[in-house]
Amino acid sequence: MGTERYTQESFKRPPAPETGDESVRRQKYLVVINPVSRGGNALKEGTWLLRQLGRLGVQHEAFITENPGHATRIVDRWMNSVDVVVAVGGDGTVNEVVNGMLLTDPLCDKALAVFPAGTADDFCHNVGIPRDRNRALMVLLADNERRIDLIRYNDQYAVVQLGVGVDAEIAYRTLSHKRVRIPAYFAVGVRIVFKERLRNSPRTLHIESDDTVYDGKFLIAVFGNAPLYGRYVYWMPEAKMDDGVLNMSALRPMAPLPAWYLFMRCFNPGFRSDKVIYDTSEHFTVELREESFLQVDGEVYKYGGGERLDIRVARQALRVRVPADTGRLTPYKVS
Numbered sequence: 001m002g003t004e005r006y007t008q009e010s011f012k013r014p015p016a017p018e019t020g021d022e023s024v025r026r027q028k029y030l031v032v033i034n035p036v037s038r039g040g041n042a043l044k045e046g047t048w049l050l051r052q053l054g055r056l057g058v059q060h061e062a063f064i065t066e067n068p069g070h071a072t073r074i075v076d077r078w079m080n081s082v083d084v085v086v087a088v089g090g091d092g093t094v095n096e097v098v099n100g101m102l103l104t105d106p107l108c109d110k111a112l113a114v115f116p117a118g119t120a121d122d123f124c125h126n127v128g129i130p131r132d133r134n135r136a137l138m139v140l141l142a143d144n145e146r147r148i149d150l151i152r153y154n155d156q157y158a159v160v161q162l163g164v165g166v167d168a169e170i171a172y173r174t175l176s177h178k179r180v181r182i183p184a185y186f187a188v189g190v191r192i193v194f195k196e197r198l199r200n201s202p203r204t205l206h207i208e209s210d211d212t213v214y215d216g217k218f219l220i221a222v223f224g225n226a227p228l229y230g231r232y233v234y235w236m237p238e239a240k241m242d243d244g245v246l247n248m249s250a251l252r253p254m255a256p257l258p259a260w261y262l263f264m265r266c267f268n269p270g271f272r273s274d275k276v277i278y279d280t281s282e283h284f285t286v287e288l289r290e291e292s293f294l295q296v297d298g299e300v301y302k303y304g305g306g307e308r309l310d311i312r313v314a315r316q317a318l319r320v321r322v323p324a325d326t327g328r329l330t331p332y333k334v335s
Helices: 006-010 019-025 042-055 070-081 091-102 122-127 133-141 165-172 175-195 255-265
Strands: 029-031 060-065 084-089 113-116 146-154 156-158 161-165 203-208 212-219 220-224 246-251 276-281 283-288 292-296 299-302 308-321
Touching: 029 042, 029 070, 042 060, 042 084, 042 113, 060 122, 070 084, 070 212, 084 091, 091 113, 091 122, 091 146, 091 156, 091 299, 091 308, 113 122, 122 283, 146 161, 161 165, 161 203, 165 175, 165 220, 165 292, 165 299, 175 255, 203 220, 212 246, 220 283, 246 283, 246 308
Parallel strands: 029 060, 029 084, 084 113, 113 308
Antiparallel strands: 146 156, 146 308, 161 220, 161 292, 203 212, 203 283, 220 246, 246 276, 283 308, 292 299
């Protein structure tokens, strides 16, 4: 009988994946690492992941992105050669990877796995992928998958949400504070609300859903398919990621203190407010009546006045590896 020597390193090893070694090794993984996510710590997370995949004998190809859009190009090039695409980074990285997966084949049948290494990790929080390395690895290598809807806007895809108004303004102003993104987001938000008193935040929009038209100034308008937003905020509490519709939660201009109070109440998943405009639709159109920032899965874009966004649900567009039981408020339909 052989003897295994235990060392300090033994306790750092991840548990063996729940799927058998044979099925894991039969699949080939494409790992895309964004080295600047989470203030640069994503490279360390990606290095750890690659070491574990090698130790477990999992076939994989790995790439480190070099600039915005690089992840999309990498995935598009390698899609036909792999079974699973792994995004190592935050929501922006997931967004680029997903756009690469669907760039040439909107009916893509490859699976997405995410190893969380971002600041907010909204996608992972919504589907229940843990930040703990070992547990995240178990999800990545397990065979538990769900199909989710995506948000198609014009000729691009969003994975969790896109928003116009004060959230996009705050996201824009925190771009220079990537290393401390969440504290910076909070600090900038406090400044905009209480010092600047939301003077420049509202945007004039024309919004149409399947059966309703909204016109005028909006402090914020967010469109998405998941309840959690900004990691902790249940801004679209009724949203499900596989129900075939998109959700909108919008707020008209209001005084700073009530706006801040309402926002803080949204940390409670059971909170609803008659101040918030809630709508669900398969299709929204948004006409920007003035120059506006747009944030898409946390990344910021600038649009000119008069531009139009065609936002529609892409039903069951993506296979995603998720935990078998998230143990939390489910973002899916009740089966």
